[in-house]
Amino acid sequence: MTGSPNTVFRSCRAVLPGGERPADVVVQGGRITSVLPHGAGEGEVLDLGGLALLPGLVDTHVHVNEPGRTEWEGFATATRAAAAGGVTTVVDMPLNSLPPTTTMAGLEAKQKAAAGQTFVDVGLWGGAVPGNTADLEPLHRAGVFGFKSFLAPSGVDEFPHLTAAQLEEAMLELSRLGALSIIHAEDPAVLDAAPHRAGPHYADFLASRPDDAEATAVATLLETAARTGTRVHILHVSSAAVLPLLRRARAEGVRVTAETCPHYLTLAAEGVPDGDTAFKCCPPIRDESNREQLWQALADGEFAAVVSDHSPSTPDLKHLPRHGGSGDFAAAWGGIASLQLGLPAVWTEARRRGFALADVVRWMSSGPAGLAGLSAKGAIAPGMDADLVAFDPDAEFTVEPEGLHHRNPVTPYAGRALTGAVRTTWLRGRVVDLAPDAEPTGRLIARGEA
Template structure:
């Protein structure tokens, strides 16, 4: 997805994709409080120092990358990515996902427990997932566990094995082996997980308390939208907020689409609830009014809503009422999109966008006054905290992993099938003109992506290590 630019490098580099970098220079390095010239010193995969940029003679054998005016910032962390391995060979596995992520400036993803077989709701299933991922990942990958009815005895073993938390659903998932939970299941799980420093992630929709009238023409997007009204999110988030306040277990609202739920979250914050919330690139860049009849590749749950709702989400981001922006990347083969009958109710839900998260956000955020620092907060630092990786990822500070993205925020490109590295290339963004091209992605100091090329050797880490159970709860960042 990269396009060559005259600003690519101030000094031509002999480094190739796969190389380790010892020094990285730029005139625009995004640090905690400044954007300016700096030199990042890297050793052993860690940032050793960040120095004022200085011109000096190179030493023989010195592995220097000078990128001139390109922006350098922490690698993006995407904590909401569906990887369909093991168990679904026609869908997207670790190799394709992590290559696409690297091309998009993403250095860490956290895999969701839903779309694999078996779902990651037990320690044995986690071990199957790890075995499947071994040797396939081009960037670092962490893993969420899942909560299902009756699996509370599996939660602490998975937590001890290294998952940072657990996802659950309040309504049917459509996935065998991962049913939704009821209130009794949530009370059991939250009682088990109190004082463990883990987080519960909620797909925040539940069946509405009142019956709905759904139009009959299932090729119209409005029919699908009518089947998933705002009340489904509002009622679910009311339930989550009450449980969060009762147990004080950190809770995270996934893929918020309805701005109507924001006052509930704000009220829970004011009462002291450790609750956070994400929204997605598609809710910020797509609107219901623009979805064509039969365009089932726009289907996702919760649904894409109207333009007025979208502007309220952007306002909430500006006021820091939404903590982060993620892809919720859900790969889906064309045959499951029901493209022939164009039936929104039958088509599988999910949008593929992982590779384009950075330019998608920047394209729509820059005109609204968002800065590079806002981008780092929403797509690097806060996702690192959510994923319990803030001690090693999310900022350009000495001692942190040397995970970096180098990109040109002024360059534009068009999304087409030739640049997409996702296995399943059907996406609503085909033909979109976006702003922001990735030049290089470094994971622990190694160039995994450089000017359109991916390193052939997968050397990403699986971020899961056995740990002692902590009783210290992380400081909330809202």
Template structure:
């Protein structure tokens, strides 16, 4: 492992942006020195005015391997991560087959990573009806926490959990201090909307109303208060839930919240009928709603932003028919996590330290990695991204490393070009080439 020093006029540290030299030794950050320092015995790489940030951590990714590797896989997903400045992913327990609801299934998933892990990856376990007996063994096996759906997941072997199921597992998670991540929609079974125009985005949007989310969030706040189990609301899209979330946090409940890049970058008016590449659940809502999500993120009520990268082959996205009723719901965006958020954020006066907090520091806390990842500070892992924040690019299919080149961001002009990615002190990506693959490690809590 080659030790080196990285010099920049814009190093994003926990206390703000500073001119500094970051010394990388033994896979960690050993020192953050003044800009004029010349540490002896290590090569000095001067990146000038390019920004140096902690590597991006995305704790909401569907990699889908094994079982649905034709949708995505560890090789393509972790390559895309490096190209986007992401150094750590946490894989969701579903869309793969088998799903991560038992220790045996976790072992199968870990085995599938062999020889194709290019960034660090951890795993969430799953909570489904009937697997309460697997929760403690999965904790012992090293999962970082657990995920549950309150509505149909779209995958038959990952059914939604009921309140009774959660009541079985939340005391266990509270005892261990592990988070329960929840897809918050309490759906009714009204499919009447499918009798209307399947290509209509307003029709699809109306089919998953804010009330579904709001009722589910209210239930999770109530259970969080009862059990004092850490609860994390994934991909919040309904701004109606912001006030109750703020009130719960003010009471000191162990509640955290993420939203997705697509809920901040797009709004419903951006989506034409038939554009199923935008389909996700919960759906992308009206602009006023998005503005409220931004305000909650900037005030700290929403803790961070994660992609919910959920790719599928073009035929499953129904790109030709434009049928929202049958299209797979999921936004493919892993490689673009940083520039999408930065493009939208800088229009609202956000700063590079905001970006580091929303994409690195706070996600590290959820995953139980905050003692070693998510900050540029001595003792932390040397996972870094070198970014040109002013440079822009237009998203093209050719540059995307995801297995399928389907994304609503195609042809969007984004700000923030990832020039270099370092992982564990190793340079693993220098635009546009990968320089050191197969350096990823499996992460356990």
């Protein structure tokens, strides 16, 4: 299936901004020109029958790690995985690559590494770290989508966290620039005071990253945002303890949004096997009661997006027993690899709870597109990029890590039965070809370009 100068994508289940209905989506020159009643379009017809037609997903929280740590992940492998999972746009995080995207030199190194390698469109976040306040304006002018900071150690020395005073300095500058501040919110003092016990027991790791670490950091962040007027976005919310703080801040006029991730919505601490460090991430997967509260917040519209926080590493850094490791949660790298699986994972759980495909599209496509200001992404509507996905919502499969496209075959979803399969992904009306010798057709995009 390939696009043409006038291609009609026909589906009995097109997920449109107004909901799901039969429709013909007409595409010319890589853009959607019209959305017509089912059967009314003229041109080369691609009839999807009962497959759902979704807008391509937008994942604004992906750690590609190239250059510098390409053995963990790289642009070619990450974007193949994205396309296989129905994701047509990713925005790459500024850390875990060497150099990090905290200077113009770091940005240029990232752009050079990505050029010609991406199977989907890729944007870049910048980083706000101690001592780089003067770098923020040049990076903003160069088109990064915003600036990530940590309030606790990031796990890599080249991307240090901000103190409260440094956070205020950075946010004052970002407010002046009109830039978005995105924050990993855990409080280092709370983390330091928590019990730390090495070993294979997930309960011990969970105790080392308590709910209060998130809540305390978010409270500090929201107070700073209120003083500085900065637009802030809280990354990967895992703890329901954060939710009342967000509600109160919004009621007081603070410009704050938040996201959560598939693993917090589909996995629970009670189901993590001892020693299975594929489940380790920071902040951590919490208990079933907490997960239920996250779902309720999602239903109530309290999250702007559901995004992967795809943060893979080599198997040795995960210390997995099946790869000869110790299974020590304290020693393992913290990160979930799920870029290819986010859509079926979320859909499996969402459908069970009575949600519709239109809800999943709002959480994983239009929501993150709006967060990043991607005005041509995230919806099936005239004038939008023809980034489309043929999705079988009833297909069932078991996750086999060796069949995933990300670089290292490690995922907590291994062996898990999921519902919903991506059949074809189109980028600007053209099939994303994932054959070994396929030519990448993705673009690097900057803030305001798409």
